[in-house]
Amino acid sequence: MFAGFQHKEIxxxxxxxxxxxxxxxxxNASTGVTFAGYPMADLLNSIETAGDLTQIQAQIDITGTQxxxxxxxxxxxxxxxxxxxxFRCPTPTRKESVMYVCCVKDPKFKGKKPNATRYLPRQKAxxxxxxxxxxxxxxxxxxxxxxxxxxxxxxxxxxxxTWEWKRGEFIYNMRGAYTLNKEGPACVYSPAAGxxxxxxxxxVYSCEKRPIVVxxxxxxxxxxxVGNIPFCCKNGTLLPPTMDESMSRAVFQMQVYxxxxxxxxxxxYPPQNWRITGKLNPQYACGxxxxxxxxxxxxxxxLMSSTPAVASWQVACNISRPKKRAAKCxxxxxxxxxxxxxxxxxxxxxxxxxxxxxxxLLVPFDNRTAKARAWAKIKHxxxxxxxxxxxxxxxxxxxxxxxNYKSGxxxxxxxxxxxxxxxxxxxxxxxxxxxYSGYENVYSFNGTRMxxxxxxxxxxxxxxxxTYLEPITDGRTPAxxxxxxxxxxxxxxxxINIAKGEGFPKRLYFDGEECALPETIPKASRAHRRATAxxxxxxxxxxxxxxxxxxxxxxLCLR
Numbered sequence: 001m002f003a004g005f006q007h008k009e010i011x012x013x014x015x016x017x018x019x020x021x022x023x024x025x026x027x028n029a030s031t032g033v034t035f036a037g038y039p040m041a042d043l044l045n046s047i048e049t050a051g052d053l054t055q056i057q058a059q060i061d062i063t064g065t066q067x068x069x070x071x072x073x074x075x076x077x078x079x080x081x082x083x084x085x086x087f088r089c090p091t092p093t094r095k096e097s098v099m100y101v102c103c104v105k106d107p108k109f110k111g112k113k114p115n116a117t118r119y120l121p122r123q124k125a126x127x128x129x130x131x132x133x134x135x136x137x138x139x140x141x142x143x144x145x146x147x148x149x150x151x152x153x154x155x156x157x158x159x160x161x162t163w164e165w166k167r168g169e170f171i172y173n174m175r176g177a178y179t180l181n182k183e184g185p186a187c188v189y190s191p192a193a194g195x196x197x198x199x200x201x202x203x204v205y206s207c208e209k210r211p212i213v214v215x216x217x218x219x220x221x222x223x224x225x226v227g228n229i230p231f232c233c234k235n236g237t238l239l240p241p242t243m244d245e246s247m248s249r250a251v252f253q254m255q256v257y258x259x260x261x262x263x264x265x266x267x268x269y270p271p272q273n274w275r276i277t278g279k280l281n282p283q284y285a286c287g288x289x290x291x292x293x294x295x296x297x298x299x300x301x302x303l304m305s306s307t308p309a310v311a312s313w314q315v316a317c318n319i320s321r322p323k324k325r326a327a328k329c330x331x332x333x334x335x336x337x338x339x340x341x342x343x344x345x346x347x348x349x350x351x352x353x354x355x356x357x358x359x360x361l362l363v364p365f366d367n368r369t370a371k372a373r374a375w376a377k378i379k380h381x382x383x384x385x386x387x388x389x390x391x392x393x394x395x396x397x398x399x400x401x402x403x404n405y406k407s408g409x410x411x412x413x414x415x416x417x418x419x420x421x422x423x424x425x426x427x428x429x430x431x432x433x434x435x436y437s438g439y440e441n442v443y444s445f446n447g448t449r450m451x452x453x454x455x456x457x458x459x460x461x462x463x464x465x466x467t468y469l470e471p472i473t474d475g476r477t478p479a480x481x482x483x484x485x486x487x488x489x490x491x492x493x494x495x496i497n498i499a500k501g502e503g504f505p506k507r508l509y510f511d512g513e514e515c516a517l518p519e520t521i522p523k524a525s526r527a528h529r530r531a532t533a534x535x536x537x538x539x540x541x542x543x544x545x546x547x548x549x550x551x552x553x554x555x556l557c558l559r
Contacts, residue, residue, distance in 0.1 A: 004032040004078040007066040015061035016040070018166075020083075022273045022286050026064075034083050035060055036288045038166065039269050042118070085109055119293040125316035126151040127284060129161075129274060132295045132309040136265045140172065140257045141310070146231075147250040147276070149238045153429045153454060154319060154512030156278035158236035159250070161213045163271035168192060168259035170207040175225075176232030176252030177213050179206040195259055205254070215250060229253060236278070239425060240512070242450075242459065270313045279421060280328050280394060282319040282512045289313035321514060329515035330393035331508050335401035337499060338522035394419040395510055397428070401522075404498040408440065408490045411503060413460075414483045415469060415510070423469035423511065426482075427461040429454070431507040438493030444484035456506075460484070499524035 001017075009029040011019075017035040019027060027033065037043070037058055049055040066075040074097045081089035082103050092101035122128075128148050135142040149156065160180075168191050171179065187193060187207035201207075214236060220226055221233035231251040239247040262269065270289040277284075294308040398414045413430070417423060429450070432439065436456035441447065445460040461467070462482065469482055488496075488503075496502050501521035508515045 001060075001080065002032060002034045002083045003029075003080050005029045005066075006078040007068050007075045009064050009066045009075070011062060011064040013061075013063045016058060017060045018272050018288055020288055022275070022288060024273060029064065032077075038272060038288070041291060120290050122292050122314055123290070123316040124150070126154060126282075126319045127156075127276065127317040129276070129286070129315040129317065130295060131270045131289060131313040131315065132297075133268055133311045134253070134297075134309060136268060136310045138265060139263050140255060141268060142253065142255050144251065144253045144309075145177075147238065149240060149248045151282075151319065151512065152240050152242040152450065153427075153457070153459065153509050154282045155240055155427070156236070156238040156276070156281050157423075157511065158279045159215060159238060159281075160236075160275075160277050162210055162275045164273040165209050165211075165271050167262055167269055169256050169271070171205040171211060171254050172257050173203070173255040174205050174213075174252060175254075176227060176229035177215055177250075177254075178226065179208070180212040180214060181206060181208060183207060192257065192259060196257075213252070215252075237424070238278075240427075243425065243427065243461065268311050274315045274317070276317060280419075280423070280511055280513055282514070284317040285320045286315055286317040289315050319512070319514075328393060329395045329397065329510045329513045331505075331515045331517050332396065332398045333400075333504050333518050333520075333522055334398060335498075335501075335503075335522040335524075336403060337401070337524040393516075394421075395423075395515075397508060397510065397515060399504060399508070401498060401503045402485065404503075406490070408438065408488050409496075409498055409503060410485055410487045412483065412485050414481055416481055417469045417471045420471050422471060425461070425467050426469045426511055427459065428511075429457050429459050429509040430486075430505045431457045433506040435488070435493040435496045435502060438488040438490060438496065440487040440489050442484055442486050445482075447484075447486070458486070 007030075011025060011027045011029045011033070013025060014035070016037070018038045019025075020034040020036045023033075040058055043058060044055045046052075046056050069075040076094060076097070076099055080092050080099060080101055086105060086109050087103040088106045089101050089103040092099050127150065130144075130146040130148070132144045132146070133141050134144055145161075147159070147161070161177075170187065170190065170192050182205055184202045184204040187201035187204050190207040192207055193199070193201065205211075216223075216227055216233040217235050218233055222228060227233050229251055231246075231249045234247060234250060237247060238250055241248040258267065261267075272288055274286040274289070275284075276286065290313060292312050292314045294310070295312045296306050296308050299305045299307055394417075396416045396418065398412075398416075400412045400414070402410045402412050413428070415426075415428065428445075431454070433456055436458075439449065439458060442458065442460055444463070444466075446463055447458055447460045450457040450459050462469075466482065490496065501523045504521055505517075508517065
């Protein structure tokens, strides 16, 4: 259900539901929020339940703060409606402090027929998390968590997975992963200790409401105690399936203990508010778990039979574009026809752009201020006050237009690693826009064209033996660079105008993280264009004179 709040509301607590996008409380609800039922996720009809109100209605208790409504005014939302395409909701009716709406089924809606089991279809997303209960007992259950990376241009390094237990559960044991804080002895002060009075909490993995789960190192893959799970133990690395399908999945299992009133085999509730993060990776927005059809597993004995899970849920996570000031990867533009480097600096919006000389790209961000001032003085440009702040991005990429000739043009991409972290099996993706059809080759990287939905995109990764992007070590400068030339043919993109800045990418990704592009693009000056035109005219005149001389010589030889 969507509630269109309009008074800068901040939600402090929600009962009977959770926020669909998994936002933590307190949450800013000024632009509206969507609620999903929890623990009661389904509403049955009155015929199936003989009018049992406890099964056909749900109540959401909301506590929060609002701004801008003076007493005796009542802070009401702008609208309320079901977030279900099968229903149509008219404009709600308001009477003082009450608002209601009657939603009816949309007769024009044409969707897939619901299956007899009433399970929701599995969603397609950039990354999905499966929560499959393998065994269920009275006070505990065994569950398998599967993380699948479906995006062809994203990855996760040293992934951290977290969620929120809503019903007092705790993790007794794990295989294939572990919690950062293993606090068995501290569990004696948790609510679980009040019920399990004679329970030995020493081997317990975590009683935290929000545990942080990380992957095991690769050397523990065959460990009989904590490993020995298919697709486990990759040291937190999830590659895109376009690189290695076997490295695009992570699996771990855990034994979860429950508290009253859930001491029943069928009382199964997945945790809520899932989050997954990585080292230098995309930002994911995860929804709440949705009940789906039970996952089917092959028989453990190797026979042809299969075994379904007791219950299954799916969490769908999609990549969200980072805010401009939150980018971890930054891009700079330069060209042979312009002697300044254009890069993305903070405070540009208010104080204007500062350009840099090309050699400034080889020094850390902290050492560029003096070069920026000196370059502004040489170029007679205004020095902004205050000076723009460097982004201090852990990774920077320079795209340089090298040349522009009759049959094509070429660019050079250089990747700098300013962190104390080595990127293993790194990759980059460049979206070129309308002029992508002219792409010819990448020479020092392994470059391939990508298909739908990433049309106009070039996927690049290191060649064998060059798959590591190293940081600054032992005083080395520049920082672990990787560089390659990319060539384009003008035959397939004849209308491209390099001098007007059309040779620069529209988007650029590194290890799945979308990099921040400069606000300005280097363009050729009028003087440079006139000089180029004059040079071309001079070449034509010389060629004509040369032909005339050859013709005269030939005529003399004939005599």
